[in-house]
Amino acid sequence: MTRYFTLPRLSCPALATLLFAAPVAQAGGFLAQALLADPQYEAPLGFTLTRLAPDADPHVLQLAANALACAEPNAERLAVIDFSRPSTEPRLWVFDLAEKRLMFEELVSHGQGTGDAMAEVFSNVYGSHQSSLGLFRTMNSYYGRNGYSLRLEGLEEGINDLAYQRAIVIHGADYVSEAFIEKTGRLGRSQGCPAVRQEVTYPLIDSIKEDQYLFAYYPDSEWLESSAFLACQSDSQQVAMN
Numbered sequence: 001m002t003r004y005f006t007l008p009r010l011s012c013p014a015l016a017t018l019l020f021a022a023p024v025a026q027a028g029g030f031l032a033q034a035l036l037a038d039p040q041y042e043a044p045l046g047f048t049l050t051r052l053a054p055d056a057d058p059h060v061l062q063l064a065a066n067a068l069a070c071a072e073p074n075a076e077r078l079a080v081i082d083f084s085r086p087s088t089e090p091r092l093w094v095f096d097l098a099e100k101r102l103m104f105e106e107l108v109s110h111g112q113g114t115g116d117a118m119a120e121v122f123s124n125v126y127g128s129h130q131s132s133l134g135l136f137r138t139m140n141s142y143y144g145r146n147g148y149s150l151r152l153e154g155l156e157e158g159i160n161d162l163a164y165q166r167a168i169v170i171h172g173a174d175y176v177s178e179a180f181i182e183k184t185g186r187l188g189r190s191q192g193c194p195a196v197r198q199e200v201t202y203p204l205i206d207s208i209k210e211d212q213y214l215f216a217y218y219p220d221s222e223w224l225e226s227s228a229f230l231a232c233q234s235d236s237q238q239v240a241m242n
Contacts, residue, residue: 044065045065045068045069045097046058046061046062046064046065046066048100049061049062049064049065049080049093049095050062052095052100052101052102053080053093053095053102053105055090055105056080056082056093057082057084060080060082060084060217061080063215063217063224063230064078064080064215064217066229066230066232067134067135067215067227067229067230067232068135068213069232070228070229070230070232071135071137071155071213071229072213075097075212075213076096076097076098076212077094077095077096077097077103077207077208077212077213078094078095078097078208078212078213078214078215079092079093079094079095079208079212079213079214079215080092080093080094080095080215080217081108081194081214081215081216081217082217083110083114083119083122083131083133083216083217083218084119084217084218084219086117086118086186087107087108087109087110087117087118087119087181087186087187087189088107088117088181088185088186088187089107090105090106090107091107091108092104092105092106092107092108092194092196093105094106094204094207094208096207103204103207104200104203104204104207106196106197106200106204107176107177107178107187107196107197108176108194108195109173109175109176109187109188109189109190109193109194109195109196110131110189110190110194111128111129111130111131111189111190111191111192111193112129112189112190112191112192113128113129113130113192114129114130114131114189114192116186117185117186117187119131119218122218122220122223124154124158124159124160124161124162124163124166125162126162126165126166128192129190129191129192130192131168131192131193131194131216132154132159132160132163132166132168132192132216133156133159133160133216133217133218133220133223134154134155134156134159134160134215134216134223134227134229135155135156135160135213135214135215135227135229136152136153136154136155136160136213136214136215136216137152137155137211137212137213137214138151138152138153138208138209138210138211138212138213138214139151139152139153139164139209139210140209140210141205141206141209141210144169144171146169146171146172146173146193146195147171147172147198147201148171148172148201148202148205149169149170149171149205150169150170150171150205150208150209151164151169152164152168152169152170152214154168155229156227156228156229157228159223159227160216166192167193168192168193168194169193170193170194170195170196170204170205170214171193171195171196171201172195172196172197172198172199172200172201173188173190173195173196173198174188174198175187175188175189175195176188176195176196176197176198177197177198194214194216
């Protein structure tokens with residue numbers, strides 16, 4: 001018996017999202033290739049990030065894409081940190097969204113109060129020496145006690161909105177290195193800042209300073225369920241701050 005199924009009528013963007021929501025191998029090969037061959041077609045951001053950083057978790061990159069679409073769809077740069085990975089592995093990616101290229105794939109520290117080799121606890125509390133989750137907007141670079149640094153503005157109320165007051169910044173540190181990992185079995189830890197290798201401090205900070213975005217992930221159920229950026233579904237719900 002031959003059975004016929006009626007598919008819902010989908011717009012091209014909706015069809016593209018449906019196709020690329022599944023792994024590429026299951027994406028409906030012919031239709032996916034046809035869309036990609038169209039010079040006017042632009043792949044969903046989550047798919048693009050996954051293509052550029054195949055070693056990153058696609059689920060994390062999709063969440064980052066969702067948050068950025070809610071905050072500023074026209075952003076030029078995006079940094080993503082996956083704190084669910086151990087500090088001994090690269091877990092920071094910086095994307096040039098305009099040029100569609102991966103700029104950095106790096107080690108990054110978490111706070112002393114957040115965990116040992118694995119990050120476990122996060123907060124928005126002054127003096128906790130813990131890292132914060134969520135979406136941040138980058139501010140200006142400056143020279144401070146940790147050298148060249150980048151201020152961060154936390155955009156999620158109760159989750160990271162005290163980042164500026166807590167002096168949570170991106171900076172370089174000598175405890176972020178393969179040599180430190182070989183000695184201790186983990187990276188050194190900060191007072192809550194996402195510290196990077198000293199060798200990449202200047203170019204990395206310069207690549208995302210001044211009104212670009214950083215997304216820090218951990219499978220914290222309360223944050224995932226309550227984040228206004230992750231829940232944003234339409235242009236009318238955008239909560240970008242001016």
